[in-house]
Amino acid sequence: MEIIHSARPLYAMAVSAVAVVLIGFSYERPNLREFWTILAAVVKFAIVMSMVPAVLDGKTIEYSLVTILPGLEIGFKVDPMGILFAATASFLWILTSFYSIGYMRTLKEHAQTRYFMCFAATMTATIGAAFAANMFTLFLFYEAITLCTFPLVGHKETPEARAGARKYIVYLLGTSLAFQLFAIFLTYNAAGTLEFSSQGILAGTASKTMLTVIFVLFIAGIAKAGIMPFHNWLPAAMVAPTPVSALLHAVAVVKTGVFSILRVLFFVFGTDLLVDLDIGTAAAYFVSFTIIMASFVALTKDNLKARLAYSTVSQLSYIVLGALLLTPSSAVGGIVHIANHAFSKITLFFCAGHIYAAAHKTNISQLGGIARRMPWTMAAFFIASLSMIGVPPVAGFVSKWYLAVGSVEALNYPVLVVLLASTMLNAAYFLPITYKAFFEREKEDEYHHGEEVREIPIMAIPLVLTAVGSVIIGLYPDYFIALAREVIR
């Protein structure tokens, strides 16, 4: 495989780091400040996209920033999986920037400068995680994301926000320090390196028991992936402003989690070793449990964001499941689902935030007839929920299809049943919302008198775009599938 040495991944990261500083300095001029955010988002996306052709040609771009200690290197490697994640995240950042501006200004939130600074910082860390060339770099950015998003989660500074933010940091920092770091120590001790390799680095380095321990520690340590029992932070983090929930808890944070798990599975352990260890199936059942349970919990939630949060927990586990089934098709399904779920879920969160900003509603039971006032929003919501359920031609179908094929290939029929069951459950908790919005009467007393509820363009446009995006991906999935196939090749 051809290797290009280039600092481009670093630039892609640095753009938003520079933006952090610029945003900080222009705190007195909101327009300039927002301009920096958008400029950084666009430039970042452009840099990321400029690396795509090379990656599709089967090349990797590598850059070593600094070697902290022998064996501990901050290095970047742009490979198909990384670029898939980076492209998704940076593209959605552009839309989220617009959406954020609309949201923050409409609601006249406080501490907007801090908000945008942390947002840009989080994006820096996310891209860093996407391009991390070794487990140490990944861990570094994994932790950096936790820290940068902490102020965003606790943005409202109310007691609930603080409690949520505390839960958030306790879960994420706690598990990563206790388990993930432990696993990294053990990995380094066994393999003598932390560098990702497509064959895995752990094969034949330690006893089976030790490798199983490392595996379990990694899975437990990456709480960002929301696998039960370490999923509680995700609903707790919903106290954040909705754009944060949208980008961070549908894309950046949780996807970094599953991305890390995929990295660990494919590049630290390697598929062959996982087959040898024979822990894939057991873990797959474990993850399946999360899929089903989270769906059931989602059914019980009336708060729209909470329902979306549990849906996220469930959907994240699809990705992990895909990787754990250890067949090419399921792996493709899992990887593609990173992008698919990102587009769909961000749409759903955008809708939730838009409804809150425009109509000050947070609960599903209040949504009766809202589609009449916010037709675009609810249409987008409908499309995105179809994607969640896995109805063609929307994006979610593609990944679900590959997952189902993979489970058949692996002769793992229980998992197939889980997939189908969860599809039913998804339908059960998403479709009633749409039904309510379109076909129920709105309750008069629910509205503030004299206040006209209407859609806010700067918020509506991004969510329509993401909905359209998920349809396009559903219709033309080849691009992403090509990337995903590069990963497992």
Added chain:
Amino acid sequence: MIELIIGKYNYWIYIALMMIGFYAMIAKENLIKKIIGMNIFQTAVILFYISMSKVRGGTAPIEWEHAVRYENPLPHVLMLTAIVVSVSTTAVALALVIRIYKAFGSIEEDKILEMKGDRTGKTPESVL
């Protein structure tokens, strides 16, 4: 056994003194008594060193025509330093006790501990 007790009597004395001093430092409530204990402790150490340097029938280690057999001068020199240290420690300790007495009105440890953290009393700054 007798040999052990009598033949090495210097060590027994030093250990006894050391234990007395140590006990006083740890167990006495009175701060001055603690300092006295500390002095006994340090004296025990000095005694130990000096007895170590003894040469049977040796004279003082000075430039002198009779000094054919003389005692090891090095421990003496070391103990000169140790005495200086001990004097300085005592001086610092006494100065502290004086200030403690001015600030708390007592040199009994249990009474002081009762008052500790009670900021209504005079601060050391104000008694200086």
Added chain:
Amino acid sequence: MKEHIVIRTVSRLLIPFIQLFALYVIAHGDISPGGGFQGGVIIGASVILYVISFGMEDGRRRVSESISDFMNSAGVFLFAGIGVLCILAGGAYLEYTAFAGKAAHGEHAEHALHLASHLGIYGIEIGVGITVAAVMMTIFFETARHEDD
């Protein structure tokens, strides 16, 4: 105790001799028992005796705080300074023989080295003596100070 005429007279008589003895001890410290430390203590003791018999104020008039502070520093400075002079003269720290300079290689080499090291030791002894005396006084004055000042 100020009113005790006997004590005052005896002290007045004794103190000069005590101090003379102190100087003797310092001066003979290089080859016989004694030296700066002991001599210094004796000087300090003489001042303390003076204070005991004539009182604090009188004592402080003789040896004011600034003088004892100055002596404190000056003694150590002398000590350390001689060490540094040795370095400047080309030897190691406190290598007095460095003072002999070229004479160390001349015909009277042994004599020169002997003289140099004695000179060095005398300087050190005097420094130590000054400091110890001053420290004794300072400790005494500080601990004997009245509560109200």
Added chain:
Amino acid sequence: MISAENLPILVIIIPLISAIITPLVGRIHRSIGWLVALLATSLSFAYSLALIRSVMENGPISYWLGGWEPPWGIEYVVTPFNGLVLCVVSFITIVITLYARKSIEQDVSESKIPFFYSLYLLFFTGLMGIVITGDIFNLYVFIEISALSGYALVAMGRERDALIASYNYLILGTIGASFIVLGIGYLYMVTGTLNMADLSARLPELYDSTTVRSAFAFFMVGLSLKLALFPFHIWLPNVYTHSPSTVSALMAATSTKVSAYVLLRLMFTVYRPEFVLTVVPVTKILLVLAALAIIIGSVIALAQTNIKRMLAYSSVGQIGYIILGASIANQASMTGSLMHIFNHALMKGSLFMVVGAMVYRTGIVNIEDMRGMGKKMPFAMAAFTIGALSMIGFPFTVGFVSKWYLAVGALKADMWYFIPIILLSSLLTAVYFWRIVEAIYFREKSEKLAGLPSEPAEAPFGMTATTLFLSLLCIVFGIAAFIPTKVAAAAAKLLLGG
């Protein structure tokens, strides 16, 4: 004039002479004392750097005091091991000196300021002397010099409790030092030498002697007291809590580190590694104590309401790390231990400096009252956050580097069970630091803070700048860790007899 070979003595003698003249020149103008202190520490640091460079290039340096050849004379030795400690101590002291000027003006009454700097320099002299000397009795003398000036420095604290803290420190410190001097006496009795290198050569054949073993026991107890190794740590929290901010920072950053150095020096270079590992496996005891220190220090820190006291207990835990690494005693863990001497000096120094700045401006020491401090003192609190992250062991900070080495060392020695201990303490550290970070940024100002005038917000420039500088170094050396690691690895190799 002053040639390079005299550097080892100059490192000591310059602060010593400066300490003497400070009270005199301080009479002319009170800020001259500070200038002298700054000059002396800077020169010491410059010479230490020159020394370590020379050592890394040309091998160890030996200096004969008074031209007397060791083992008869006193010898000063510089190796990569103590060169590193010399640099750390003098560097941190410069930074704290810069910081001290304003802080001390508030903490110490004006007439005492020259004396403060005099004691400060003496303390520094003692520490440098401890590190550089190659003579075991000289070591004791320097220990006492630094300890005596340390007692006086602590007693300068603003509250009267400082006097009690200082007194207890004095009593325990004297016990510790007397034990050390007894150990020295025992060694001298059987070997007839006081030179460390000479001792090291003569001791192996005497390892079975009860005298040599008792000497070792005396050293261990004495140094554990000086080091505040659990369970000998009781003096430390009070001392750190009540002494002036500058002194807390200085002591936290240097004096326990130097004691740790002495422990390592005695364990591995006077006695040999085989003695502490196999003949009298004291490392096994130390491992247990270190693990207890790490956990208990963190747990007690969790329960504190006074920030200074919390940091003090956290120090107890961190000392455990240093001892843990040394007791595992392989190349990686020893490197980690030495790195942690340096790293902990940086982070704890900066944290205490933040607290000092906060006390200077607001007088707040209770964690409860720190709510909303981020809005008042953003720079100081940024430094606090960095320090806190470093204490947690966040990657990109120095705390991670030493923890990494310790963990790798523990795994290499097949002592995997220490990893959960390290990680658990990281978690506890995260808890007790994070609750403060959260309180300072995400809470309304406390009543006490709101009651204070809003201007001036930050501590004076000298304090804020030095604090930030030190905390930035926590990041710089967390990224460029290979620079100190190179020295630490060389030192570790030396200690382990390779």
